[in-house]
Amino acid sequence: MTLCMKNLRxxxxxxxxxLIGFMGSGKTTVAAELSKELxxxxxxxxxxxxxxxxxxxxxxxxxxxxxxxxxxxxTTIKELEMAAENTxxxxxxxxxxxxxxxxxxxxxxxxxxxxxxxxxxxxxxxxDSTRPLLxxxxxxxxxxxxxxxxxxxxxxxxxxxxxxxxxxxxxxVDAIKNLYNEKNS
Ligand code: S3P
Numbered sequence: 001m002t003l004c005m006k007n008l009r010x011x012x013x014x015x016x017x018x019l020i021g022f023m024g025s026g027k028t029t030v031a032a033e034l035s036k037e038l039x040x041x042x043x044x045x046x047x048x049x050x051x052x053x054x055x056x057x058x059x060x061x062x063x064x065x066x067x068x069x070x071x072x073x074x075t076t077i078k079e080l081e082m083a084a085e086n087t088x089x090x091x092x093x094x095x096x097x098x099x100x101x102x103x104x105x106x107x108x109x110x111x112x113x114x115x116x117x118x119x120x121x122x123x124x125x126x127x128d129s130t131r132p133l134l135x136x137x138x139x140x141x142x143x144x145x146x147x148x149x150x151x152x153x154x155x156x157x158x159x160x161x162x163x164x165x166x167x168x169x170x171x172x173v174d175a176i177k178n179l180y181n182e183k184n185s
Contacts, residue, residue, distance in 0.1 A: 015184060016109030017176065019090040020154055022147060023131050024124040025114040026164060026172065027090035033173045035088050038180065042088040045076045045095060061132040070098065077104045084108060094133070096157045097150060105157055110183060112176055113158035118143050120165045 017034070019027040028044050035042035046057060049072045053060055060069050073095045080089055081104040089108065095101050105111050116124075122140050129135060134142050155161065160179050164172050 015180070016084045016086065017088045017180060018105055018108050018111045019088070019114060019176075020096050020105070020111060020157060021093065021114035022116065022121055022143070022150065022154075023093040023134065024121045024128070025093070025116045026124075026169060027093075027114055029169055030114065030172050030176070031088045031090040033169055034176055037173055037177055038088070040086050040088050042090070043080070043084075044090045045073060045080075046092045048076050049073065049092075057130065058132050058135075066132075070094070074098060074101055077101050077108075080104070081107050093146075093150075096153055102153075102157050110159045110180065111157055112179070113154045113161045114164050114172065115154070115161050116164050118147060121147075 017038075017040070019031055021027055028046075031042040031044065034040070049060070049069070050056060053072070055063070057069070060072070073092060077091065077095060080087075091105070096105060118140065121143050125131070125134060125139060125143065133146065160176075162172060162175050167175070
């Protein structure tokens, strides 16, 4: 209700849903399914960046470096904070790390953290070559290192946390739908 009031003050009478979590936590897949269930538009910050830059995430990191990508993330989430209505927004796993971005996330709507254990993430990310921060080196050590820095951040930014390890996509979608309906009733 508090979030709804915040949106009302801004002239919005609906609630956006933001999905945060580590790489491989299922944000993009869940967002796509949820958008069908709730009849809301789904957007993904990585997809928006890739479309604008006409480059893959790997190419952006390789050509311009991580800071350039992080600045694009901030521009993107800032725009969504201004404009998103009735939208499901999945964000890159590193986006909530920057303090400025945390402010935008909190303003946008409910922020659901799809939490998963390192074991689960490792299984899902094995063989993936699309994430520059996990390429080369020991996959498990990379996940553990980043998780150590990020776990508290994800928990603090989230309005709701779902432990997804033993859940199917459909179950995660149902859980978010219930939270959303509770907050909107
Ligand atoms: C990143 C996560 C990726 C993508 C980029 C950096 C991160 O998004 O933004 O590779 O720092 O965790 P996903 O979480 O959608 O994989």
